Amino acid sequence: MLGRRVQNVYSDPKYYLLGGYLHILIFGLMLVLYIPIFSHVHVSAGRCKSKNISGKYQHCGIHSDGVHNLDCFGKYRLYNKCTWEPGKRGSNKSYTLILQQPDKRHCDVSYNIEGFVKQIRVFSHQNLTVEVFEISETTNCTKAVFRGSPKSLARCDPPKDVLLSRPPGVLQVNVSWHPDDVKYISKFSVRYKVLGSHSWKKSVESQYPNAVRLEKLNSSLVYVVQIQCVTSDKCSQCPWSKNYTVPSELKTQPIIISSKYTDIKEITGRRLFSITWKFPVKELCDGYHVTIWKESGEPPQDQMTTSEPEIKLVLSYSAYQLNIRAFNNVSFSSAVTHIIPQYEDTNNSGDRRLNVTVHNSTAFTISWRTDLITMYVCYSVEWMEKGHSAHYRSFFEDSDSNKTLSSLSEHLEPFKRYSVTLHLRTNKNTCNMKYINNSESTYGTTEFYYIEGSPVSSPANISFHNVTVNSAVLQWSNIQEEDLRGFLLGYIIHYTEYHYRETSTEHSKNQSFETK
Ligand SMILES: *[C@@H]1O[C@H](CO)[C@@H](O)[C@H](O)[C@H]1NC(C)=O
Ligand SMILES: *[C@@H]1O[C@H](CO)[C@@H](O)[C@H](O)[C@H]1NC(C)=O
Ligand SMILES: *[C@@H]1O[C@H](CO)[C@@H](O)[C@H](O)[C@H]1NC(C)=O
Ligand SMILES: *[C@@H]1O[C@H](CO)[C@@H](O)[C@H](O)[C@H]1NC(C)=O
Ligand SMILES: *[C@@H]1O[C@H](CO)[C@@H](O)[C@H](O)[C@H]1NC(C)=O
Ligand SMILES: *[C@@H]1O[C@H](CO)[C@@H](O)[C@H](O)[C@H]1NC(C)=O
Ligand SMILES: *[C@@H]1O[C@H](CO)[C@@H](O)[C@H](O)[C@H]1NC(C)=O
Ligand SMILES: *[C@@H]1O[C@H](CO)[C@@H](O)[C@H](O)[C@H]1NC(C)=O
Numbered sequence: 344m345l346g347r348r349v350q351n352v353y354s355d356p357k358y359y360l361l362g363g364y365l366h367i368l369i370f371g372l373m374l375v376l377y378i379p380i381f382s383h384v385h386v387s388a389g390r391c392k393s394k395n396i397s398g399k400y401q402h403c404g405i406h407s408d409g410v411h412n413l414d415c416f417g418k419y420r421l422y423n424k425c426t427w428e429p430g431k432r433g434s435n436k437s438y439t440l441i442l443q444q445p446d447k448r449h450c451d452v453s454y455n456i457e458g459f460v461k462q463i464r465v466f467s468h469q470n471l472t473v474e475v476f477e478i479s480e481t482t483n484c485t486k487a488v489f490r491g492s493p494k495s496l497a498r499c500d501p502p503k504d505v506l507l508s509r510p511p512g513v514l515q516v517n518v519s520w521h522p523d524d525v526k527y528i529s530k531f532s533v534r535y536k537v538l539g540s541h542s543w544k545k546s547v548e549s550q551y552p553n554a555v556r557l558e559k560l561n562s563s564l565v566y567v568v569q570i571q572c573v574t575s576d577k578c579s580q581c582p583w584s585k586n587y588t589v590p591s592e593l594k595t596q597p598i599i600i601s602s603k604y605t606d607i608k609e610i611t612g613r614r615l616f617s618i619t620w621k622f623p624v625k626e627l628c629d630g631y632h633v634t635i636w637k638e639s640g641e642p643p644q645d646q647m648t649t650s651e652p653e654i655k656l657v658l659s660y661s662a663y664q665l666n667i668r669a670f671n672n673v674s675f676s677s678a679v680t681h682i683i684p685q686y687e688d689t690n691n692s693g694d695r696r697l698n699v700t701v702h703n704s705t706a707f708t709i710s711w712r713t714d715l716i717t718m719y720v721c722y723s724v725e726w727m728e729k730g731h732s733a734h735y736r737s738f739f740e741d742s743d744s745n746k747t748l749s750s751l752s753e754h755l756e757p758f759k760r761y762s763v764t765l766h767l768r769t770n771k772n773t774c775n776m777k778y779i780n781n782s783e784s785t786y787g788t789t790e791f792y793y794i795e796g797s798p799v800s801s802p803a804n805i806s807f808h809n810v811t812v813n814s815a816v817l818q819w820s821n822i823q824e825e826d827l828r829g830f831l832l833g834y835i836i837h838y839t840e841y842h843y844r845e846t847s848t849e850h851s852k853n854q855s856f857e858t859k
C-alpha cells in the first residue's frame with residue numbers, strides 16, 4: 344500500500360496506475376516498485392467517467408446465489424487486491440469492480456474481469472468501498488460490497504513453513520514467514536486442541552518471531568495446531584493457518600529381534616550383517632533412523648533411513664556399533680544400541696600375512712604381502728589392547744608393502760598384548776571412508792607386544808591321571824593372559840624320579856608350542 348508521501352503524486356491523473364504496467368515511483372529516497380500480477384487484455388479500466396457510476400448498476404442486488412465473499416487485502420506497501428467467489432447460476436459471466444474513496448473523490452472502475460481477483464490501487468488513510476458486479480447473459484446482475492480502511496487491508500499470511508517437534512512433554516513450534524511479511528512480524532500465536540475435540544485450548548503467544556514452546560502436553564495424545572501472526576500496525580489481518588496434525592510422541596525404543604553375520608563367498612574379509620527389529624506401537628512411527636559407526640570412533644557415522652524394520656550391511660571384520668530409533672514427523676524414540684563385535688577370522692590367523700615390528704612405545708611398522716600392492720592403495724590399521732577400545736589410522740601407500748605408524752598419541756605399554764588389523768579400502772579418492780556400508784574389507788589380524796616379559800604366575804591345578812608303570816598324564820590349567828606378559832613359548836616340567844632305596848634323579852622336560 345502507498346505511504347502518505349506518495350499521495351501527491353497519485354492525485355495527479357497522469358500518474359494514475361492501471362493494471363498491466365510496471366511502474367516505478369521515486370520520491371526522495373523511497374523506491375516503490377509495483378508489479379501488477381494480473382494483466383487482463385480485455386479488462387478496460389479507468390477513472391469513473393460518470394460521477395454517478397453506481398447508478399449504472401443500480402439494478403444489481405445482493406443475492407445469496409450471486410457473487411459473494413468479496414474480500415480485499417494486501418501486502419503493506421506492495422499491493423492490494425480483492426477476491427470474490429462467483430454466483431451459483433449464470434453462464435459467460437464477467438465482473439465489474441468499482442473502487443471508491445469518497446473523501447478523496449476517488450473512483451476507479453474495471454470492466455470485463457474474467458477471473459475472481461483484481462488488483463486495486465488505494466489512497467492511504469481514506470476509507471474505501473469496493474463493489475463487484477457479476478454480469479451474466481442468463482441471470483440478473485448481482486453484486487457484493489466490501490468496506491474498509493486501507494490500513495485494515497494489510498494482511499500477513501500464515502507461516503510459509505512450519506516445523507513441529509515433540510521433545511518429551513513439549514511441542515516446539517518453529518515457523519518461517521512469507522518474505523513480504525517477515526519484517527513486520529515480531530511474534531505469533533499458536534492454538535491447539537486434542538484431535539477430535541471441538542474447542543481450541545487457550546492460544547499461546549510467542550516471545551520471538553520464529554519459535555515457541557508449548558509446555559505440559561500429554562505425550563500420548565495427538566494434537567491439532569493452528570498458527571497466526573499477532574496483529575500489528577503493518578499486519579492488521581492475521582488469518583489462522585491450516586490445521587497441522589501433530590502425532591503423539593514415540594516413547595518406547597525399538598526392540599531387536601535378531602541379528603546375524605554371514606560370510607560373503609566372493610569377497611574375502613567382508614561379512615553380510617543383517618538385523619531385524621520391531622517397534623511396539625508400529626502405527627505411530629513413519630520409519631527408522633539407523634546410525635552405524637566403527638567402535639574405534641573413526642568417522643564417518645552412516646545415517647540411514649528405512650521404512651522396514653530391518654537392514655542389511657556389508658561390513659569388514661571390524662567392531663561396530665549400531666543405533667536404531669523410530670521416528671514420526673515430530674519426534675524420535677530413544678535409541679536401541681547393538682554392538683557388532685570384531686570378527687575373529689580363524690581361517691587366516693597364523694598365516695603370517697601380517698607382521699609387526701615395534702620400534703619404541705610410539706612407533707611400530709606393519710608389513711604385508713607384496714602381492715597386495717597392485718590392487719590397493721588405501722589402508723586402515725586398527726590396533727588395540729585386549730578389552731580396550733581400538734585406535735585407528737588410515738593411510739595411502741602405493742610403493743612399499745609396509746607402513747610405519749609413529750607419534751602414536753596413546754603410548755604402547757610393555758607386557759600388554761595388542762592385536763592389530765589391516766583393512767583394505769576400495770575407494771581411492773580419499774582413504775578416509777565416506778560410508779560404512781560396503782567400503783572396507785579385512786586383510787588380516789595379528790598380535791604383538793611392545794616389550795615381552797616373563798609370566799608372573801605359574802600353571803595351577805596340576806593333576807595326574809592314568810598313571811602306569813612308565814607313564815602318567817599330567818594336566819594343568821592355563822595361565823591368565825594378563826599374567827603371561829608375552830607370547831607363551833611353552834612349559835618346562837620338572838619332575839623327580841624316586842628310586843628304590845631312596846635315591847632320586849631329577850629331570851626336566853621342555854614342552855614347547857608353535858610360537859605366534
Ligand atoms: C445517480 O443515478 C441514480 C439512478 O440513475 C439517480 O437516482 C440519482 O439521483 C443519481 N444521483 C446523482 C447525484 O446524479
Ligand atoms: C460471452 O460474452 C461475450 C461478450 O460479453 C461474447 O463476446 C461472447 O461471444 C460470449 N461467449 C459465449 C460462449 O456466449
Ligand atoms: C472510516 O470508517 C470507520 C468505520 O468503518 C469510521 O469510524 C471512520 O470515521 C471512517 N473514516 C473516515 C475518514 O471516514
Ligand atoms: C430478474 O429480475 C426481475 C425483476 O426483479 C425478476 O422478475 C426476474 O425473475 C429476475 N430473473 C432472474 C433470472 O432471476
Ligand atoms: C527451533 O527454534 C529453537 C529456538 O530458536 C532452536 O533452538 C531449535 O533448534 C529449532 N528447532 C528446529 C528443529 O529447527
Ligand atoms: C494422557 O492421555 C492418555 C490418553 O488419553 C491418558 O490415559 C493419560 O492419563 C493422560 N496423561 C496425563 C498425564 O494426563
Ligand atoms: C481444522 O480442523 C477443524 C476440526 O478439528 C475443522 O473444523 C476446521 O475446519 C479445520 N480447519 C481447516 C483450515 O482445515
Ligand atoms: C505428520 O504425519 C501425519 C501422518 O503420518 C500427517 O497426518 C500430519 O499432517 C503430519 N504432520 C506434520 C506437522 O507434518
Ligand SMILES: *[C@@H]1O[C@H](CO)[C@@H](O)[C@H](O)[C@H]1NC(C)=O
Pocket residue numbers: 702703704705706747749
Ligand atoms: C620411535 O621410532 C620412530 C621410528 O623409528 C622414530 O622416528 C622416533 O623418533 C622414535 N621415538 C622415540 C621417542 O624414540
Ligand SMILES: *[C@@H]1O[C@H](CO)[C@@H](O)[C@H](O)[C@H]1NC(C)=O
Pocket residue numbers: 695696697698710711712713
Ligand atoms: C612375517 O615374518 C615371518 C617370519 O619372519 C616371515 O616368514 C613372513 O614372510 C613375514 N611376512 C610378511 C608379510 O612380511
Ligand SMILES: *[C@@H]1O[C@H](CO)[C@@H](O)[C@H](O)[C@H]1NC(C)=O
Pocket residue numbers: 700708710743744745746
Ligand atoms: C619397507 O619396505 C621397503 C621397500 O620394500 C624396505 O626398503 C624397508 O626396509 C621396509 N621397512 C620395514 C621396516 O620393513
Ligand SMILES: *[C@@H]1O[C@H](CO)[C@@H](O)[C@H](O)[C@H]1NC(C)=O
Pocket residue numbers: 808809816
Ligand atoms: C586315561 O586313559 C583312558 C583310557 O586310555 C582315556 O580314555 C582317558 O581319556 C585318559 N585320561 C586322560 C586324562 O588322559
